[in-house]
Amino acid sequence: MSAKPPSTRSDAVRNRKLLLDVAARTFAERGVEVSIGEIAQRAGVGKGTVFRHFPTKEDLLAAIMLDLLDELIGAATGLLADDDPVRALRAFMTAGVEAFVRDRAFCDVIGRPSLQSQEVRDAIHRLCEVAEGLTARAREQGAVRPDVTGTDVALMLSGIQHTAAPLLDADPQAWRRYLELTFDGMTAVTGRPLPHPPGRLTLEENPS
Amino acid sequence: MSAKPPSTRSDAVRNRKLLLDVAARTFAERGVEVSIGEIAQRAGVGKGTVFRHFPTKEDLLAAIMLDLLDELIGAATGLLADDDPVRALRAFMTAGVEAFVRDRAFCDVIGRPSLQSQEVRDAIHRLCEVAEGLTARAREQGAVRPDVTGTDVALMLSGIQHTAAPLLDADPQAWRRYLELTFDGMTAVTGRPLPHPPGRLTLEENPS
Amino acid sequence: MSAKPPSTRSDAVRNRKLLLDVAARTFAERGVEVSIGEIAQRAGVGKGTVFRHFPTKEDLLAAIMLDLLDELIGAATGLLADDDPVRALRAFMTAGVEAFVRDRAFCDVIGRPSLQSQEVRDAIHRLCEVAEGLTARAREQGAVRPDVTGTDVALMLSGIQHTAAPLLDADPQAWRRYLELTFDGMTAVTGRPLPHPPGRLTLEENPS
Amino acid sequence: MSAKPPSTRSDAVRNRKLLLDVAARTFAERGVEVSIGEIAQRAGVGKGTVFRHFPTKEDLLAAIMLDLLDELIGAATGLLADDDPVRALRAFMTAGVEAFVRDRAFCDVIGRPSLQSQEVRDAIHRLCEVAEGLTARAREQGAVRPDVTGTDVALMLSGIQHTAAPLLDADPQAWRRYLELTFDGMTAVTGRPLPHPPGRLTLEENPS
DNA sequence: AATGAATGAGGATTCATTCAT
């Protein structure tokens, strides 16, 4: 009852698609702060249309984030078929960091649980699971330390982006340096286990 | 001459201190978005009082950020005297990540150049320099890879915080895991240099 | 492209008109200092509505001043067709002084260049030009002294209002006395030229 | 009981004088809008000191306006002794217009009755009386038209300033042109009386 | 008396959201 199914009228479908595209691009460039007004303008539709398709700004944002997450999950799932686990894991992390680098809103949302709808939290959880699939294969083969989890890997994508963030204006590829460094940390053979148990993301609304 | 020095009157000094404390705490908890009105309310003073001490919100934020940065720089400088370079570097990074973990506004400011005053940029630059001092000693002794710079280290502090961010509500120490992983990446002996040249932070205003 | 054209939707048109009316009346009565909030209240709309129609207070003021100036320019242009140049000039000055007398904001704007947008400056310039047209005809026929310009005439409209200002509450027609006196000064045959060259209004923003 | 006599303590006397000077200069340059804070700063005293000497901003303004008016009244009174009535009248008007040209706040106050205290209104009344003295002498000698009054003359001072106002930045002497024109209007022999009875300034508070 | 710290009402402006057309 809360999630009214998207209309199937052809113009509405088209508009919904258009809005998602434009909003995605706009949020990506400028973060979650962009106003609905600007998105509507860029899309060439009225603000009312945005709100018809997405009852609140949060809903619109969530839809876009879900798309992004699904894409990433899809890519990761595909990589499970790669017969070189390390290459697959690296490809996944590369794609993941790139997604963050490209999208300021994605960074905002992942970094601020208060911006996450239940659906987004669920998708993040699924992402962690595929990541775990990829990680497990590399782990089993001894290519990454035994105590690195899929959640670790997923979380580090955002961390790598943020490490590089202050450099990205001047050098859009700066993240590659930190991805490599992180990768080396994951694969390092230290003999010492990581000093803190791995995390699990909270699936429920945080009542803070 | 344009920036009048803080008053030395005892009541004003007390209030200024109170304001900095309350504002620092508030910014730390909720990020740069908190309104001056709320800070005033929490401090039990009128809005006008905040503006008397800090002519703009930006000034207040900058003062707090400078304090934080100076503290960190001071700690790092002290660690230069430690005779174990690796221990010193690790201690510095620990302190740095803790600073980010404790303070959402610090994360906001470091991650968004548009929020940085020239003074803040300068302080960040100084921080990178001390970080380089600490890193160089560890590097010279072969404890960290030869191509890791102080700026790398400083940048990674923020990255580590962001990696752990989604876990911190449930587990405030989660960052320790990622600090260790990062540290291992820095110290890993791979034989391969990092794939992208190290960055330099821009010192001037970015005219974007 | 930056200044979106006023909406043509009937309710918006009505509201825009209402807003202009109310704002014009309010500005007229109380000068440029009235707050947007008060105008909105008097118009029975929300503050946001005012800002939707006029993005800044300055824009609203400019729109009203332009209307006023255009009206005056239109009247003056019409008077160019009058076959009695002196009667026409007097009619123009009468209309002009009346415009000032009726409108405190008009006085404020004309008297304070910092309140003038480029469009307003341009309109004032056009007003001076029509005034010159009217003046020239009277001058040619020897009815006004040879060295009185259209700009002189336009400027004196405001002067006459200010002369009478302190009397207007008690006697709303008091300006007629000073208009006559000024007119007599303009038409006086003294044989002596005016002691200072005529002025030209600056068309560009004053960088003071 | 409402007008506490100025203190006679030497430092207080000195401060009062200093404040009047600085405030007069500041008001003159920038009009009645200047903040008390700026005046205090320019005078090198605390805001509290300003309010000790002048309980409200209005009081300070009134004191300055009174000084200005008294000076003008004094000069006019002196000119009553000049044996050339026309020269004297012209000298008075010159001094008067200059006073307005020099002082934006004077213009503001004269033009806006709501800014006038009872004392200021009284002084304006006295000014009109001396002006009448000067005018009468010129009138008797047939040098100005028979129906021009001292109040007319006094009022026109402000009008002349406002006529020239838009030119004054570019040409600080522009008012001379309009003073002459006005003077010629006053002295014109037209045979026609002015079309509206002379005004009298209201002495009481206007309950608008 | 002098100071300048504190106050809070008031002002312009933005923006998510609702609703009449």
Add this chain to the structure above:
DNA sequence: GATGAATGAATCCTCATTCAT
């Protein structure tokens, strides 16, 4: 369904005035 007009809460900031030091 689409539109964009209306709304009003929220934000930063200014300034006359009061009052503790």
